[in-house]
Amino acid sequence: MMKQHNNLKIGIFILLAFASAGFAEQANHQQIDVVGKYVLKNNPNTKMEIITDNNQHVVMLSGGGNSSTNGEVAADCFIRAIGKLNGNSLLADFSEIETDTISYSKEDAKSEGRKVQILFGLKDAKVVKADTFGYCGLGANLLGQYTRKSKK
Numbered sequence: 001m002m003k004q005h006n007n008l009k010i011g012i013f014i015l016l017a018f019a020s021a022g023f024a025e026q027a028n029h030q031q032i033d034v035v036g037k038y039v040l041k042n043n044p045n046t047k048m049e050i051i052t053d054n055n056q057h058v059v060m061l062s063g064g065g066n067s068s069t070n071g072e073v074a075a076d077c078f079i080r081a082i083g084k085l086n087g088n089s090l091l092a093d094f095s096e097i098e099t100d101t102i103s104y105s106k107e108d109a110k111s112e113g114r115k116v117q118i119l120f121g122l123k124d125a126k127v128v129k130a131d132t133f134g135y136c137g138l139g140a141n142l143l144g145q146y147t148r149k150s151k152k
Helices: 002-029 108-114
Strands: 036-040 044-052 056-063 077-086 090-092 115-120 126-132 144-150
Touching: 056 090, 056 115, 077 115, 090 108
Parallel strands: none
Antiparallel strands: 036 044, 036 144, 044 056, 056 077, 077 090, 090 115, 115 126, 126 144
16 A cells, blocks of 8 residues: 555656646746836836837837936937847847937948847846947937836
8 A cells, every 4th residue: 555655646746747847848938028118217208119010029219318417418319129039038120210300221220230138027128238329329328127117
């Protein structure tokens, strides 16, 4: 009877090990839902929006200007970048954008090779890289921790 009881314990342990490995494997293949609107912590005028288009993520960043103690404010910057999510990281290439204050062509984007990198949590995102030197005005900063405000 004791041997049968031990075999049952071993069988249950093996079954649980395989089941938990299957759940972990399934979780590794699930993508984080990053689509939505975000605001930079401590600078609500700097915003990020992420949408999906043709299995890619389109990132729109705007703002970056922050009041200084002497009243000077850096000009806002506008970025549109496209990339694919890999786990919790999105590395996106700058793409063309046309606004009232900026014109950046597809050719410029291709030749300059600028990138944005974003790391995502469940309710926030951190822009860890943005190749803005010579693109945005001096003092504009889009790096930092963003809080998700809405999911679309």
